[in-house]
Amino acid sequence: MSDLIRLNPKLDARDYAGEFRRDGVVQVFDFLTPDSADRIEAALKTATPWGLSLSDAQGRGExxxxxMLQSLGRDGVAAKARVALEAARTGFGFSYLAYPIIEALVNGRDPGHPTHALVELLNSPEARDFCAAVAGETGITKIDAQATLFRPGDFLTLHNDTGVGERRAAYTIGLTRDWRTDWGGQLLFHNEAGDITRGLRPQFNVLTLFKAPQWHSVAPVAPYAGAPRLSITGWLRDDPPVG
Known part of the structure; x- marks a missing residue:
């Protein structure tokens, strides 16, 4: 594992497990060492080949x-964006820039990218056991990850992650500095009626861990937002071994 990306050595799962057990969500500030968070932020801002993640008419991801974006051209991408908006209007939909870290790592793309070292860290006993202990989950076998960048107008509508594999908890690692609350982009939690029970603004070097399934969404980013909303997102999984 690369020593360029490191976990804050002062973290103790016992400081967070009670809040997670009570509320189903907890935030861990200063999750990574400062240098580690800075390296990942810089890579996301200047050295990441972003693609576009959006929903189709059935709310499935693409x-x-x-x-592919270059091949589709402006009109082709706009047509797909309209489909994602229609899906969001009537059900589940989303549109934001994404970088699939696991896929890139497995396929040998972008060697040396700091997010690859982050995935290795998250799947080390140190970080994986910390997250599993906070969430009160035993048998976590892996933590997956993608990088996301929400631009003005990007969104992720209400959903609860049911029926999508062995996901035991979800997480985000916020890498967004100096975000104004009125720029939108909050991680929102909802009750069964759809009312918002809690909203968390984008922040920097903060792990947000929350139970799954649980109703949540990301508020659309305002058209006047002055910066991108950057984060690493994924799930704690206990997928059974293959074979």
Whole structure:
């Protein structure tokens, strides 16, 4: 594992497990060492081949790689964006820039990218056991990850992650500095009626861990937002071994 990306050595799962057990969500500030968070932020801002993640008419996800975006052209991408908006209007929909870290790592793309070292860290006993202990989950076998960038107008509508594999808890690692609350982009939690029970603004070097399934969404980013909303997102899984 690369030593360029490191976990804050002062973290103790016992400081957070009670809040997670009570509320189903907890935030861990200063999750990574400062240098580690800075490296990942810099890579996301300047050295990441972002693609477009959006929903189709049935609310299923599609990731358009940079070559695919170029091949589709402006009109083709706009047509797909309209489909995602219609899906959001009537059900589940989303649109934001994404970088599939696991896929890139497995396929040997973008060697040396700091997010690859982050995935290795998250799946080390140190970080995986910390997250599992906070969530009160035993048998976590892996933590997956993607990088996301929400631009003005990007969104992720209400959903609860049911029926999508062995996901035991969800997480985000916020890498967004100096975000104004009125720029939108909050991680929102909802009750069964759809009312918002809690909203968390984008922040920097903060792990947000929350139970799954649980109703949540990301508020659309305002058209006047002055910066991108950057984060790493994924799930704690206990997928059974293959074979």
């Amino acid at each position: 990731w358009l790689s940079p070559p």
